[in-house]
Each structure stands twice: as structure tokens, then as C-alpha cells.
Amino acid sequence: MxxxxxxxxxxxxxxxxxxxxxxxxxxxxxxxxxxxxxxxxxxxxxxxxxxxxxxxxxxxxxxxxxxxxxxxxxxxxxxxxxxxxxxxxxxxxxxxxxxxxxxxxxxxxxxxxxxxxxxxxxxxxxxxxxxxxxxxxxxxxxxxxxxxxxxxxxxxxxxxxxxxxxxxxxxxxxxxxxxxxxxxxxxxxxxxxxxxxxxxxxxxGGGVAEALARTATALREDTEALDAMADRVLDGIGDGGLAVSVLTPLPGAVRRRVIRGWLLAGGAVGLTDTQIRAVDALVIAWRGQGGVAVPGATPRTRLFAGRRDEVLMLYREPV
Incomplete structure (x- = not known):
């Protein structure tokens, strides 16, 4: 044919x-x-x-x-x-x-x-x-x-x-x-x-472009499933701080997605994996460290995520 x-x-x-x-x-x-x-x-x-x-x-x-x-x-x-x-x-x-x-x-x-x-x-x-x-x-x-x-x-x-x-x-x-x-x-x-x-x-030996596209599809399916799990957690969180007690039991991949969604809702933009993991460390490796600077959309201010007792909070400081 x-x-x-x-x-x-x-x-x-x-x-x-x-x-x-x-x-x-x-x-x-x-x-x-x-x-x-x-x-x-x-x-x-x-x-x-x-x-x-x-x-x-x-x-x-x-x-x-x-x-x-x-x-x-x-x-x-x-x-x-x-x-x-x-x-x-x-x-x-x-x-x-x-x-x-x-x-x-x-x-x-x-x-x-x-x-x-x-x-x-x-x-x-x-x-x-x-x-x-x-x-x-x-x-x-x-x-x-x-x-x-x-x-x-x-x-x-x-x-x-x-x-x-x-x-x-x-x-x-x-x-x-x-x-x-x-x-x-x-x-x-x-x-x-x-x-x-x-x-x-x-x-x-060939087929690399197709293999990369298949990899993207598989990762996107996994990512969307994990995002859905994180969204369910975020739906139960009100405005304001993020309780460490809510985050601690979560698997790392879900916990970091919850943190990412919370940061974006609070005005963060253009987040990187490194920044999200730094905020995650406030939960899983807390040693009294200071806040983590994250990119925000408000001019002439810097956005920070910090921990106060058992709650993650967002705050801003003038540049």
C-alpha cells in the first residue's frame, strides 16, 4: 500500500x-x-x-x-x-x-x-x-x-x-x-x-527524539498525579501560614508541591527547585535558620518564607 x-x-x-x-x-x-x-x-x-x-x-x-x-x-x-x-x-x-x-x-x-x-x-x-x-x-x-x-x-x-x-x-x-x-x-x-x-x-543508535518525548509524557503523567495530591492538601489550608504538622507526614515529592503552591498563592513567581527545597528545609531540617528569599512580583520589596514556631509564614522586606 x-x-x-x-x-x-x-x-x-x-x-x-x-x-x-x-x-x-x-x-x-x-x-x-x-x-x-x-x-x-x-x-x-x-x-x-x-x-x-x-x-x-x-x-x-x-x-x-x-x-x-x-x-x-x-x-x-x-x-x-x-x-x-x-x-x-x-x-x-x-x-x-x-x-x-x-x-x-x-x-x-x-x-x-x-x-x-x-x-x-x-x-x-x-x-x-x-x-x-x-x-x-x-x-x-x-x-x-x-x-x-x-x-x-x-x-x-x-x-x-x-x-x-x-x-x-x-x-x-x-x-x-x-x-x-x-x-x-x-x-x-x-x-x-x-x-x-x-x-x-x-x-x-537513533530514536532519541522519540525516547525523549516518551519520557516527557511519562513524567508529565506522574507530575500531574502528584500535583493532584498536593492540591487536595492545599484545598484544606486556609489563608495565612502553613502548619509544619500538615507538611511533615507528607512524602517529599508531595510536600514540596504543597510548598510550591503555597508560595505561588502568596505572590511568589518564577520559583526554582533549589528555592523550593530551601523552604522545604525549614520543615525537615529546622535548626533555627532565617528566612528563605524567593522571587516575588511586588516591586521594591523582597519576599521571604520563614518559620515561626510550628508555622511557615511569608513576609516582605523593603529593598
């Missing part, structure tokens, strides 16, 4: 995803960069239901407005009912990649008008995300990868390789934009894609 074409394969993937996660919807959006992954996704998504393309112009490259205009033309040509160019200003917090991502997601969230947004992340992107998480060493959550269904963000292509979207564009006669940032070795993800993953594939 002949192998089905790439467009047919992608259409089947998106149709199954819509059946499983988008039942009852009458429209959706697709985040379109103009590259092969998002362009192929826009083409097949538009055959499933009315699709609006949302094109973010980061303004970081010369000619970015022309690239966005071309992406808009492509979107309408492949059947999208609308295509909007969203111009953003990219800050500097967290580095260029993180800042661009934050600006992009804010713009997409504001423009989606209540509809979910399809993102064109593939299995290759998932593998790269797992490797980045491993390098950061921030625990299972950082290597659990991306969810395929994380409303309002939908990732129907997480189970397919990048080469399939490239073949689909070729079948459709589309000339996608080739982002020069995707070959710029200044970016960590580019070096993972072009150097680290090929080396791992060679050393380990």
Missing part, C-alpha cells in the same frame, strides 16, 4: 485532535510565524473548522513586517477565514528568547477572542524542551515537556516529526519563511537542534 501523503497524515492528526479536545468548538486560531511547521498546521487546521491566523511581528529582524505580511497572505491562501498581524515590543527580562516568548504569548492571548490557539510545536520541539530542562536541573516539572492540550493552548503536532510539516508544505506548493534565528548558534535551542541531538542520535 502506498504511503499516504504528508498533508493527509497531518490532516488525520489534526482531525483526531479536534475530535478528542475540541468537540463543540466552532472556530479556533493558529499561531503563524510563516515557517514550515505553523504554515502546514494552518493549512490543515483550516480544513477542520474556521481558522484565524495570528501572526506576531516581534520587530527583531530587518524586514519583519514584510515577513508578517507574507505569512498573512499565505494564511488566506490556504483557507484561513482571517489573518491578523500583531506587532509587539520585546523586552529583555530573562534573555532574548524568553522575552520574545513572553511578548508573543501575551499578544496571542489578547487577540484570540476566547478561541483556543493552535501552536505548531512538533515532537522535535518536545525533545529539545526536555534536553533544556535536563540542563537546568529543576526537577521533573522542567523535563515533563509541553502539554498537547493546555487551554487555551493546543499543540496537535506534538506527536509528529518536523520533517512531516516540511513535506506537507512541499506538497502544497508553499514556500515557507526560513527564520535565520533557527540557524543562529547564539541560541541554546539551535545548538541543541543542530549539534546535541544529532550527536545523541549517532551515539545511541
Amino acid at each position: 502506498d504511503r499516504p501523503g504528508a498533508v493527509a497524515e497531518l490532516r488525520a492528526v489534526v482531525t483526531r485532535f479536534a475530535r478528542d479536545h475540541a468537540a463543540g468548538l466552532d472556530r479556533w486560531c493558529v499561531a503563524l510565524s510563516g515557517g514550515p511547521d505553523s504554515l502546514a498546521l494552518a493549512a490543515v487546521a483550516a480544513t477542520a473548522m474556521p481558522t484565524t491566523a495570528l501572526i506576531v511581528d516581534h520587530g527583531l529582524q530587518v524586514g519583519s513586517a514584510a515577513v508578517a505580511a507574507d505569512a498573512r497572505d499565505h494564511a488566506l491562501a490556504v483557507g484561513c477565514v482571517d489573518a491578523q498581524v500583531l506587532s509587539v515590543v520585546v523586552g529583555s527580562e530573562g534573555g532574548p528568547e524568553a522575552a520574545a516568548r513572553s511578548a508573543r504569548y501575551r499578544a496571542l492571548d489578547q487577540a484570540r477572542a476566547g478561541a483556543p490557539v493552535l501552536l505548531a510545536h512538533t515532537l522535535d520541539d518536545q525533545a529539545e524542551t526536555v534536553l533544556l530542562g535536563l540542563g537546568r536541573g529543576s526537577g521533573a516539572r522542567s523535563i515533563a515537556g509541553m502539554r498537547s492540550h493546555d487551554p487555551p493552548w493546543f499543540r496537535p503536532l506534538l506527536g509528529v516529526r518536523r520533517e512531516l510539516t516540511h513535506r506537507a508544505c512541499a506538497e502544497l506548493g508553499l514556500a515557507p519563511w526560513q527564520d535565520p534565528h533557527n540557524v543562529d548558534r547564539r541560541f541554546t535551542r539551535v545548538r541543541l537542534r543542530t549539534e546535541v541531538l544529532p550527536l545523541l542520535e549517532d551515539v545511541l
Whole structure:
């Protein structure tokens, strides 16, 4: 039997995803960069239901407005009912990649008008995300990868390789934009894609990207189960302090998730595994030590978690 074409394969993937996660919807959006992954996704998504393309112009490259205009033309040509160019200003917090991502997601969230947004992340992107998480060493959550269904963000292509979207564009006669940032070795993800993953594939005999994606799925399932256990504990805790007597009997993995949820509810942001474990030490290795500084969202103040007798408390000090 002949192998089905790439467009047919992608259409089947998106149709199954819509059946499983988008039942009852009458429209959706697709985040379109103009590259092969998002362009192929826009083409097949538009055959499933009315699709609006949302094109973010980061303004970081010369000619970015022309690239966005071309992406808009492509979107309408492949059947999208609308295509909007969203111009953003990219800050500097967290580095260029993180800042661009934050600006992009804010713009997409504001423009989606209540509809979910399809993102064109593939299995290759998932593998790269797992490797980045491993390098950061921030625990299972950082290597659990991306969810395929994380409303309002939908990732129907997480189970397919990048080469399939490239073949689909070729079948459709589309000339996608080739982002020069995707070959710029200044970016960590580019070096993972072009150097680290090929080396791992060679050393380990292939199948590494798929294995990393499977690992992400398994870890995400475990993480979600532990999160649910922690949420049940948090549901029984009122506002204010966190009793050590509640935390002490819990398994470490659950206890640290309770601490994380409590910190986030109290105004902490961007927590790392190291910070959470330092607060955990106030419970399991208490020797009268002082409070632990954690990142907070309130300007000109520092947020601390400390222990007073048998209760963990949050307090702030001016910078």
C-alpha cells in the first residue's frame, strides 16, 4: 500500500485532535510565524473548522513586517477565514528568547477572542524542551515537556516529526519563511537542534527524539498525579501560614508541591527547585535558620518564607 501523503497524515492528526479536545468548538486560531511547521498546521487546521491566523511581528529582524505580511497572505491562501498581524515590543527580562516568548504569548492571548490557539510545536520541539530542562536541573516539572492540550493552548503536532510539516508544505506548493534565528548558534535551542541531538542520535543508535518525548509524557503523567495530591492538601489550608504538622507526614515529592503552591498563592513567581527545597528545609531540617528569599512580583520589596514556631509564614522586606 502506498504511503499516504504528508498533508493527509497531518490532516488525520489534526482531525483526531479536534475530535478528542475540541468537540463543540466552532472556530479556533493558529499561531503563524510563516515557517514550515505553523504554515502546514494552518493549512490543515483550516480544513477542520474556521481558522484565524495570528501572526506576531516581534520587530527583531530587518524586514519583519514584510515577513508578517507574507505569512498573512499565505494564511488566506490556504483557507484561513482571517489573518491578523500583531506587532509587539520585546523586552529583555530573562534573555532574548524568553522575552520574545513572553511578548508573543501575551499578544496571542489578547487577540484570540476566547478561541483556543493552535501552536505548531512538533515532537522535535518536545525533545529539545526536555534536553533544556535536563540542563537546568529543576526537577521533573522542567523535563515533563509541553502539554498537547493546555487551554487555551493546543499543540496537535506534538506527536509528529518536523520533517512531516516540511513535506506537507512541499506538497502544497508553499514556500515557507526560513527564520535565520533557527540557524543562529547564539541560541541554546539551535545548538541543541543542530549539534546535541544529532550527536545523541549517532551515539545511541537513533530514536532519541522519540525516547525523549516518551519520557516527557511519562513524567508529565506522574507530575500531574502528584500535583493532584498536593492540591487536595492545599484545598484544606486556609489563608495565612502553613502548619509544619500538615507538611511533615507528607512524602517529599508531595510536600514540596504543597510548598510550591503555597508560595505561588502568596505572590511568589518564577520559583526554582533549589528555592523550593530551601523552604522545604525549614520543615525537615529546622535548626533555627532565617528566612528563605524567593522571587516575588511586588516591586521594591523582597519576599521571604520563614518559620515561626510550628508555622511557615511569608513576609516582605523593603529593598
